Amino acid sequence: MAMLKSSLAFLVLAFAFFFCFIMSTGSYVYFQFVQQWPPTTCRLSSKPSNQHRPLQIFTIHGLWPSNYSNPRLPSNCIGSQFKGILSPQLRSKLKTSWPDVEGGNDTKFWEGEWNKHGTCSEHTLNQMQYFERSYAMWMSYNITGVLKNASIVPSATQTWTYSDIVSAIKTATQRTPLLRCKRDPARNKSLPNYQLLHEVVFCYEYKAKKQIDCNRTAGCWNNVDIKFQ
Numbered sequence: 001m002a003m004l005k006s007s008l009a010f011l012v013l014a015f016a017f018f019f020c021f022i023m024s025t026g027s028y029v030y031f032q033f034v035q036q037w038p039p040t041t042c043r044l045s046s047k048p049s050n051q052h053r054p055l056q057i058f059t060i061h062g063l064w065p066s067n068y069s070n071p072r073l074p075s076n077c078i079g080s081q082f083k084g085i086l087s088p089q090l091r092s093k094l095k096t097s098w099p100d101v102e103g104g105n106d107t108k109f110w111e112g113e114w115n116k117h118g119t120c121s122e123h124t125l126n127q128m129q130y131f132e133r134s135y136a137m138w139m140s141y142n143i144t145g146v147l148k149n150a151s152i153v154p155s156a157t158q159t160w161t162y163s164d165i166v167s168a169i170k171t172a173t174q175r176t177p178l179l180r181c182k183r184d185p186a187r188n189k190s191l192p193n194y195q196l197l198h199e200v201v202f203c204y205e206y207k208a209k210k211q212i213d214c215n216r217t218a219g220c221w222n223n224v225d226i227k228f229q
C-alpha cells in the first residue's frame with residue numbers, strides 16, 4: 001500500500017515536471033485553425049478589387065499556434081524561412097483550400113502565414129506537416145456545407161445570432177468554434193446595427209491532432225445580429 005502511494009506520488013511529480021517542460025519549450029498552448037468567408041475578406045480588403053476572388057466557400061486563412069494569455073502571440077518566431085510548396089500534389093490541394101482571395105499570389109500568402117505563425121510551432125509541425133495538417137483540418141468539416149444544411153446561407157437581408165451559427169457548427173463537430181466578425185464598411189448608419197461574419201475558428205490541442213473547444217468569445221460584438229453575405 002505504501003509502495004503504491006509513493007509510486008503514485010512519483011507519477012504526479014513526474015507529470016508536473018513534464019508539464020513545466022512542455023510549457024517552457026513551447027510558447028504556445030493550442031492551435032487556432034482559422035477559415036475565412038472570402039466575400040467579407042474582399043469587402044474589407046484594401047488591395048485592388050480587380051484582383052479579388054470572393055469565392056462562395058470558406059477557405060483557410062491560417063493555422064495559428066496560440067496561447068490564452070495573449071491571443072495575438074506568439075508570432076514571427078525564430079525558425080526556418082518558407083521554402084516553397086515542393087510537392088505538386090500539396091500545391092494543388094492548397095490552391096483550392098488556401099487561396100489568396102485578396103491579391104492572387106497564393107505562394108506569397110502561404111509564405112506570410114508560415115513566417116508569422118508556422119515558425120512558432122516548427123518543433124511540432126515542420127513546413128510540410130504544417131500545410132498538410134491544415135489541409136486535413138479544412139477537409140475534416142465542410143463549414144459551408146454544414147451551415148447550408150442548417151439553412152444558414154448567404155443572404156443580403158437575413159440575420160442570425162452568434163449562437164445560431166455556433167450551434168449549427170457544433171452539431172457537426174461536437175466542439176465549440178469561435179466566430180470572428182467585422183463591421184460592414186458600407187453600413188448605412190440609419191439602418192439597424194449588424195456585423196458581418198468573417199471567420200470561423202476551430203481549436204486544436206498542442207499537437208494539432210485533436211479538436212478541442214475554443215473558449216474565447218471576443219471575436220464578435222455581443223448582442224449584435226450577424227449577416228452572412
Ligand SMILES: *[C@@H]1O[C@H](CO)[C@@H](O)[C@H](O)[C@H]1NC(C)=O
Binds near residue numbers: 068069
Ligand atoms: C504566450 O506567448 C507569449 C509570447 O510568445 C509568451 O511570452 C508567454 O509566456 C506565453 N504564455 C504562455 C502561458 O505560454
Ligand SMILES: *[C@@H]1O[C@H](CO)[C@@H](O)[C@H](O)[C@H]1NC(C)=O
Binds near residue numbers: 105107108111
Ligand atoms: C508571388 O510570391 C512569391 C513569394 O513571395 C514570389 O516569389 C513570386 O515572385 C510572386 N509571384 C508573382 C507573380 O508576383
Ligand SMILES: *[C@@H]1O[C@H](CO)[C@@H](O)[C@H](O)[C@H]1NC(C)=O
Binds near residue numbers: 145
Ligand atoms: C462544401 O460544401 C459546399 C456547399 O454545399 C460545396 O459547394 C463545396 O463543393 C463543398 N466543398 C468540398 C471540398 O466538398
Ligand SMILES: *[C@@H]1O[C@H](CO)[C@@H](O)[C@H](O)[C@H]1NC(C)=O
Binds near residue numbers: 146
Ligand atoms: C448535409 O446534409 C446531407 C443530407 O443529409 C448530407 O449527405 C451531407 O453530408 C451534409 N453535409 C455536411 C457538410 O454536413
Ligand SMILES: *[C@@H]1O[C@H](CO)[C@@H](O)[C@H](O)[C@H]1NC(C)=O
Binds near residue numbers: 188189190191
Ligand atoms: C440610409 O437608409 C435610409 C432608410 O432606408 C435612407 O432614407 C437614406 O437615404 C440612406 N442613406 C444613405 C446615405 O444611403
Ligand SMILES: *[C@@H]1O[C@H](CO)[C@@H](O)[C@H](O)[C@H]1NC(C)=O
Binds near residue numbers: 068216
Ligand atoms: C481557456 O481554457 C484554458 C485551459 O482550460 C484556460 O487555461 C484559460 O484560462 C481559458 N481562457 C479563458 C479566456 O477562459
